[in-house]
Amino acid sequence: MRKHRLTALLLGLLTAGTALVTSASAAATPNKVDYAEPELNYAKLLQYSLYFYDANMCGTTVTGKNRLSWRGNCHVYDAKVPMQAIDDNYTGTNLPASYLTKYKDIFDPDGDGFIDVSGGYHDAGDHVKFGVPETYAGTMIAWGYYEFREAYEKIGEAAHTEMLIRHFCDYFMKCTFRDAKGDVIAFCHQVGDGAEDHKYWQSPEIDAMGRPAFFATAEKPATDVMSEAAACLAISYCDFKETDPDYAAQCLDYAKALYTFAASNDKALLKGADGPASFYESKKWEDDFCFAGGWLYLITKDHWYLEQCLPYDDYYAPPGYVLCWNDMWNGVSIIFGRIQDEYPEICEETRVAIGRGKYEKLNFWEMEAKALNEYQAAKKSTKAGYFFMDKWGSARYNTAAQFCALVYDKYNKGKDAFDSTKPDYHFSQWALGQMEYLLGDNPMDRCYVVGYNEKSAKYPHHRAASGLTMAEDPAEHKHILWGALVGGPDRNDHHNDITADWVDNEVTIDYNAAFVGAAAGMYLAFGDDSMQPTADFPPPEKENDADLFSGNEFWATGYYQDAPEATGAGTTKLTFFVNTDCLEPHTDLSIRYYFDISEFKANTDIPGSFVLQCPYDQVQTEVSGKHAEISKPKKYKDNIYYVEVAWPDYAIANSNKKVQLIIGMFYGDNWDPSNDWSLKGMKELGEEYDNLVSGVEVAERCPNVCVYADGKLVGGTEPDGTVPEKVYTRAQAERLMKHLLTVKPIEDEEAAKQFDLSEDKELDARDLSLLLNLIKNS
DSSP: OOOOOOOGGGHHHHTSGGGGSOSSOSSSOTTSOSSSOOOOOHHHHHHHHHHHHHHTBOBSSHHHHOSOTTOOOBOGGGGGEESSBOOTTSOSBSSOHHHHHHTHHHHOTTOSSEEOOOOSBOOSSSOOBOHHHHHHHHHHHHHHHHHSHHHHHHTTOHHHHHHHHHHHHHHHHHTEEEOTTSOEEEEEEEESOHHHHTTOOSOGGGOOSOOOEEEEOSSSOOHHHHHHHHHHHHHHHHHHTTTOHHHHHHHHHHHHHHHHHHHHSOOOOOOGGGTTTTTSOOOOSHHHHHHHHHHHHHHHOOTHHHHHHGGGOOTTOGGGSOSBTTBOHHHHHHHHHHHHHHOTHHHHHHHHHTTOOTTOOOOHHHHHHHHHHHHHSGGGBOTTOOBOOOSTTHHHHHHHHHHHHHHHHHHHTTOOSSOTTSOTTHHHHHHHHHHHHHTTOSTTOOBSBTTSSTTBOOOOBOHHHHOOSOTTOOSOOSSOOTTOBOOOOOTTSOOOOOTTOTTTTBOOHHHHHHHHHHHHHHHHHHOOTTOOOOTTOSOOOOOOGGGGGOSSOEEEEEEEEEEEOTTSOEEEEEEEEEEEOOSSOOSOEEEEEEEEOTTSSSTTSOOTTEEEEEEEEHHHHHSTTOOOEEOOOEEEETTEEEEEEEOTTOOOTTSOOOEEEEEEESSSSOOOGGGOGGGTTOOBOOGGGGGOSSOTTTOEEOTTSEEEETTEEEESOOTTOOOOOOOOOHHHHHHHHHHHTTSSOOOOHHHHHHHOTTOSSOOSHHHHHHHHHHHHHO
């Protein structure tokens, strides 16, 4: 039995005895170890949960604002969306030219021909800014702060949280385009194309793919996403009204404008064809519309908001699902319950508005309590007692249910309005058991919060944090994605902790959204003085001295299959990918494959029967207007030639797009690839070569396939031993100085070799002098 000091709010519960155990199972039991002892520190949990949003921040103000050293400005070209229809390169907008012309002064106030929709947050491990989950995430972060603000203040994260909320609000207000009267004429609900974005696995700072902007207008209404944006801004008004009244007033003004637009125009769902495709298919708009209307009534006491939304209320909906980006009915029930406490007439007004019988009595708190009781039922739990709604992000639904339970108990003093036989605060106790499961008290002995402790999931499906060039790479991640709630266990309490698993290990801004508020509620309800946030968080990135010489490296990966003929002729099938650790996109890269023709009967030139084919160019297949350009064989020196493959104006590095070549002789001469310079060190495959779909998962570094940037060698080794010039930096000199002063010795052998510029196997002042000269002359 673990000991918790419950707040006075929960004292009544302690005398309720063992009646707390639900019929679901004896597992996920609050205050009791069912499988493994978890680390329970809700101050730390809340602190960590916020930092996932730092990791997913986007725009031109990330650097300096963000608290993670490995994230910086990205997708700065979202500030330069061309005022044109979306073209084959995924740039432009979904708006007709006539609309852009009519409102040019609003879309393009500085007259540069572009629309600025920079900012916001990436959706997940990918980098699209999807409207429905982003507005939901902003709403939930603001709402959690509103309900449990004391928790954020106690752990010293209030200013950080407000920065994150402002980043949401600033983006939503930037994306709201209003005329001189203040009326909304368009709202940008999405930037980026899901299918195009998912072709890459790289950090957002080097992305260069096209990112179209999608807008909602009176002709293309999106009641769901515009209402949810209004809700986020309205709640944020409440968050800032005491500390920054001017900013709060601005948020409320935009919230009203967006809601007025939603109420005044045709009501419709955001259509998949207008951006989200199948990634986020909203099923209804009424819930978002009612949720925003409820908040605006609470704030303004203007009955107009109730008149607009009550006819669309689905009173009996909450028990049918859980609070999430696609279902806000539990949120509606809670907010209408709060209105009911102040304005009881809402119950009768709603009954009339939705056409229910005159003898029917509505009680929004009772309906929410019914939903919470439903979550506790055995039919929605795993064998280990984990509340399970769906395999896609099971943990997000679980923590959203926890959040609703904690907010419900806050306003109802723990009384179950649906079943009065239940002990007080049993909803909060149930939530406690669920959180304990997620933190490690489960059959997997796993914590589903990244970075929380040693038991945490370590391989979230996240490009930026992984530092990898493909999701299939099983390597250790370069960065810790602090506080990210991974997808979670399946119905059998099982979980795969691998980067490539986008079900179990997906991380998204909507997964963490209710989780943050649940952590805050847990801290206020169940925290004690032993629970403290981590000091000096986040910690410095783990230093790897070898990384001091990285950031400018390019290399090719690939594999080959030899196809010899009995006549002595033959061909070699080649597959290549291009990679880099550089944090800037390069559109001037090419690779060279060097081969030797010494075996040719007449080896002074390339014969006419020489074969050079490109059976597959993935860029040409998937990117409109772009393709690989393959040179004819060019002489390097003596009997060595090369073919060069370039991708003009396309950022090929880390795109995971392959090019395949066939080189050799079908007839008429000998072909022996064993003497080819670039083949040395390449991975050879057999018959499986032609059966691979992607191939990126089996490709290995090709040390002698050279990479060039605008003709300059930047990767690989040429036949005469030439290697790229090293880049020397002030950071390297500072590190060597620490070593020489014995402040921090360099222990990595490979790093020491790179610092040993004098090549005497000693690191001394001479090496520092040589390094400083190289920096000065570079």
